[in-house]
Amino acid sequence: MKKAILMAPSDNVATALQNIKVNDEVEIISINNEAVATLKAKQAIPFGYKIAVLDIEKNSTILKYGSNVGKCVAQVKKGDLVHVHNVTSLRVILPESVKKEVLSVIKL
Amino acid sequence: MQFNGFVRPDGKVGVRNLILIMAVTDCVEGIGRRISEKIEKSVFVTQNHGCLVVGNEQTINNMVGVAENPNIAAVLLLSMGCESLRPEIIAEQVVKTGKPVEILTCTEEGGTKRTIERGIKLAQKMRDNADKITRQPIDISNLTVAVKCGGSDTSSGIASNPSVGVAVDKLVSLGAKVIFSEPIEAIGGEEELSRRAENDEIASQMREIVSREEKMYTVPGAQMEFMCKGNIIGGLSTIEEKSLGALHKTGNVPLVGVLKNNRVLLEKPTRGGVYLQEGTHFDAMTAAHFVAAGAQIIIFTTGVGAGFNNFVAPTIRVCGNAQVIDKVIDDIDVDASGIMRGEESIKKVGEKVFSKIMDVANGEKTKIEDYGYSSFVFYRLDPRLEYFLFSS
Numbered sequence: 001m002k003k004a005i006l007m008a009p010s011d012n013v014a015t016a017l018q019n020i021k022v023n024d025e026v027e028i029i030s031i032n033n034e035a036v037a038t039l040k041a042k043q044a045i046p047f048g049y050k051i052a053v054l055d056i057e058k059n060s061t062i063l064k065y066g067s068n069v070g071k072c073v074a075q076v077k078k079g080d081l082v083h084v085h086n087v088t089s090l091r092v093i094l095p096e097s098v099k100k101e102v103l104s105v106i107k108l
Numbered sequence: 109m110q111f112n113g114f115v116r117p118d119g120k121v122g123v124r125n126l127i128l129i130m131a132v133t134d135c136v137e138g139i140g141r142r143i144s145e146k147i148e149k150s151v152f153v154t155q156n157h158g159c160l161v162v163g164n165e166q167t168i169n170n171m172v173g174v175a176e177n178p179n180i181a182a183v184l185l186l187s188m189g190c191e192s193l194r195p196e197i198i199a200e201q202v203v204k205t206g207k208p209v210e211i212l213t214c215t216e217e218g219g220t221k222r223t224i225e226r227g228i229k230l231a232q233k234m235r236d237n238a239d240k241i242t243r244q245p246i247d248i249s250n251l252t253v254a255v256k257c258g259g260s261d262t263s264s265g266i267a268s269n270p271s272v273g274v275a276v277d278k279l280v281s282l283g284a285k286v287i288f289s290e291p292i293e294a295i296g297g298e299e300e301l302s303r304r305a306e307n308d309e310i311a312s313q314m315r316e317i318v319s320r321e322e323k324m325y326t327v328p329g330a331q332m333e334f335m336c337k338g339n340i341i342g343g344l345s346t347i348e349e350k351s352l353g354a355l356h357k358t359g360n361v362p363l364v365g366v367l368k369n370n371r372v373l374l375e376k377p378t379r380g381g382v383y384l385q386e387g388t389h390f391d392a393m394t395a396a397h398f399v400a401a402g403a404q405i406i407i408f409t410t411g412v413g414a415g416f417n418n419f420v421a422p423t424i425r426v427c428g429n430a431q432v433i434d435k436v437i438d439d440i441d442v443d444a445s446g447i448m449r450g451e452e453s454i455k456k457v458g459e460k461v462f463s464k465i466m467d468v469a470n471g472e473k474t475k476i477e478d479y480g481y482s483s484f485v486f487y488r489l490d491p492r493l494e495y496f497l498f499s500s
Contacts, residue, residue, distance in 0.1 A: 017448055093326075
């Protein structure tokens, strides 16, 4: 089974440790390498990208490492890819041109 | 614990034994490069902010710091002769370390060719004398290691940075000093750093440095790219996410100081512990700041990047992205990708990082030492910008 790592128990996103395809079953592991959940990927999640482990409401906080890493700007379902298309920083915003270029490269 | 280093007259200890050729202004850059080409184990440095003094104090403070770095055995300063930035301004500080310092001025020597000839003779003599210094066993508390990440992806926060953090904790427990900078990559990590600050004063200095950097990158109408596309293509979505991953490389030990690095002061670590240095996050410029603060070794963690290299402080590259390691295996000193596969623990890789630091301190070359380096670049915050952003 494909794996994604949850950096802190309170996080609502996990990081993919392999390339995950749509509909793959994903085992969510803790930093101590223990399985804590399984879920189905609703979208492709490339290696190193984040997968939602819960439904995340628009305007709520994205939690990784147990900390606030940004604001959710679109409704996210459990199993969705979480990245610059649905998350924004609360502190320093990426220039639009950079975001557009990156989104075209990663084809979101 | 001990390593074998080169003891300087001021008691500081180098892990390398280099001759520094420093052109105080880039007008004499060609002369300096020519001299350095002819001298074994010599390095060349100049700065590109003009030859004036007022407004350029941060550069000058850093030039002095670099010349004082214990990896440097002796210093040859070059000038054209017409600068406000007279070489004596630097020499007067550096001679206090007791290391040999010489000055050559092009217009006094009779031009470019004669300055080069004279410079080669002087520098060769410095080289011969430096070769008489041998390594001796010295306590690890004499080591200052700087940690930096670049080309970060999500493997950085999960594998390379946490394993370097383990090595940092061990270094500090043995009395060594560790420096990190990149204040933009503390944005979002202030709570964590405050918790680690030894006292409220240090926490408040840290917050001040980080908030200044945030202000620099959020000027209305002046958008700045602050994390590279490789970071985002590597899976990082926000600066907060990048920061929280980046801070793992500083371990869990207390933050014992914030080092000023500005036009008034360039501070150096005074005792064992982890320090945040004021500065920037651009690789070559940050490395110059580290060297100026006395770092003898730099640890560079990377995900999607690879070959960053500094010629004064040997640079150890740690990578957690197996796909990148496959491509550039000859550049990576410590492979942390086993953590990403769940095969190796962070602690185990951290021990490998620590033992690599000790090997490099004892003289072992890093994977690409001597194979080409990043330029040595002096960052300077323009005092006019500083005034408009922070004083008005």
